[in-house]
Amino acid sequence: MPSITLIVNGASKSLEAWDPDMPLLYALRNDLGLHAAKFGCGLAQCGACTVLLDDMPVRSCSIRIADAAGRRVVTAEGLGSPEKPHAVQAAFIAEQAAQCGYCTNGMVMTAVALLRAVPRPSRDEAKQALAGNLCRCGSHERVLRAVQRAADSERA
Known part of the structure; x- marks a missing residue:
């Protein structure tokens, strides 16, 4: 089983990925427990799954985790906290x-x-x-x- 390393909200995260073609959204929600990005259309048309990838907004439902390997991913959880929001x-x-x-x-x-x-x-x-x-x-x-x-x- 291949391992993929993502840099999510400033921290390096290693994932045991069954399929490098898995959407980044699934890894964020299912493997890392980050639920701000939502599954909406699954076709990169609604924006509910938007994250920042190297500071650019992308639809995480259409980005393969293999294509996000080693790149900076920021989710809404990484922007601020309830006590100190962005x-x-x-x-x-x-x-x-x-x-x-x-x-x-x-x-x-x-x-x-x-x-x-x-x-x-x-x-x-x-x-x-x-x-x-x-x-x-x-x-x-x-x-x-x-x-x-x-x-x-x-x-x-």
Whole structure:
């Protein structure tokens, strides 16, 4: 059985992988117990499974664990804690930007990547960055306010 090493939330994790083609999402949830990334569509179209791979937002349902070997993976659990949330997580809480919460992981991870690339995004830039993250609850306006709040807090 091959062993694969991932760097997840700053820690090296060795996995005994039955299949190197297994999606990264399955390894994160089933082997490492990290449940923020959700299984949504399984086709990389909804964004619920978004993680950062070498600081880029990717759909973990479509990334093979073999392709993530030795690369930096950050999940929402690696951003902050309930006691000290990341600026984006704190902004989502303050703006009540989650309704059912299923899409929240993808929205947060995509917003983190956006703010790292564009510290002061316009509303249109935020909308464009988040366009691939599906939400059926209709919390888009609160999500956009949360992105702006996080951008403002990181400038302070």
